[in-house]
Amino acid sequence: MIEQYFPNGIGHYLAGGLMIGAAVGLLFITTGLKGGMSTVFSSTWSFVSKIPFFQQARFTESRLWRLAFAAGLILGGLAWMLFSGSGTWQTGIPWRQLIVGGFLVGFGARLSNGCTSGHGICGLASFQMPSLLAVLTFLATGIVTAQLMVRIGGM
Secondary structure (H helix, E strand, O other): OHHHHOOOOOHHHHHHHHHHHHHHHHHHHHHOOOOOHHHHHHHHHOOOOOOHHHHOHHHHOOHHHHHHHHHHHHHHHHHHHHHHOOOOOOOOOOHHHHHHHHHHHHHHHHHOOOOHHHHHHHHHHOOOHHHHHHHHHHHHHHHHHHHHHHHHOOO
16 A cells, blocks of 8 residues: 555655754754744845844844755755756646745745744654644645645646
């Protein structure tokens, strides 16, 4: 049954999960900081925007390591693409849907005070009840949205 859902096996998913867990664990143990991508977005805007929200100390004081964190994610993806021989990544989703989806995800991340990576990886690992509620909300919303899209023919 597992082959039906994972035709290429689960080894690379397991390896990726272990690396992500080790990275956020190391970050927390060495600095006491939690790694999440929604804060990376806000701290990066603190370089160019004078809007008071982006100039909060929590963004300006952590923006350099968070920018390095984001660069590592991007460079890691590029390295995988170059060295794995998988070629380029493409999607059949129209740009307008990607833009709307990105806006909704960003809005949701700000609304829930964190993104799926922050709540799901860091928050759950530190036994934070708000993170558990956020992850359950993310999952429920994703499942309902996917089912609605299938039923209305959007997928």
